[in-house]
Amino acid sequence: MPRTPNRLLEDLWPALAQGDPQAVHEARKLTRKVAAELKLGNAPKKTRRAWRDLRRAVAPLRDRDVAFGHIGEALDELGQGGAGREAFAADWGRQRAEAVAALKLPKVPTDTPRPKHLRRRAREALTEQAGELLASGPGVLKARRPDTWHEWRKALKNYRYTLELLREPPDALKTVLDGLGRLQDAEVVLDILEHEPWLEGARADLIARERRIRLESRKEVRAQWPALEAHLNRVLETGGRKD
Secondary structure, eight states, rough: OOOEEEEEEHHHHHHTTTOOHHHHHHHHHHHHHHHHHHHHHTHHHHHHHHHHHHHHHHHHHHHHHHHHHHHHHHHHHHTHHHHHHHHHHHHHHHHHHHHHOOOOOOOOOOOOOTTTTTTHHHHHHHHHHHHHHHHHHHHHHHHOHHHHEEEEEEEEHHHHHHHHSSSSSOOHHHHHHHHHHHHHHHHHHHHHHSSOOOOOTHHHHHHHHHHHHHHHHHHHHHHHHHHHHHHHHHHHHHSSSSO
């Protein structure tokens, strides 16, 4: 019998409380999957808030972990090493340790029974979400504001988790979400680089790199939109029964 979300979270909890990067990543993914299912079942607001609060508690740690990886890759590309990089890594580690020490995890959310007729509810939600994504997509792809793209990404992730209750998501959806994820990572990295006193000698190149990746990520998402649009139209045509 599959383990419930609550049991999965309990298994992660010891490592999560220690700020383990993989546990943080897994917990964040779990909260989003659970949120999609709770929404389908009209779960009590208290339960939904508990999972939301957990996601928000670990989000800053996950964002900074991802940013650290991207900055490290960029420094490798630029051939940056030596004392400056060592000082950056040491200070980053110190700040992460402080963030872990200050981490306040909410209580483990309680389990709720899976809603009846879950697959039917998921199909109904898919058609509604597909319609909304089709309507909003063209405007988002023309937008310049980062938060417009980020909100669309969250809607697409919710759609993906709803779809996964029925079947494997198509490659077009995964590719678009990958592009949107890297786009959001670029925004996080740029914010850090513009506010933290690190890597003075490489900062201009690092910022230029993330700005370039931001443009490339948007271009990739736009290129993949026709395939995703076709998938969403098929979902509307079939009532969510198949792709």
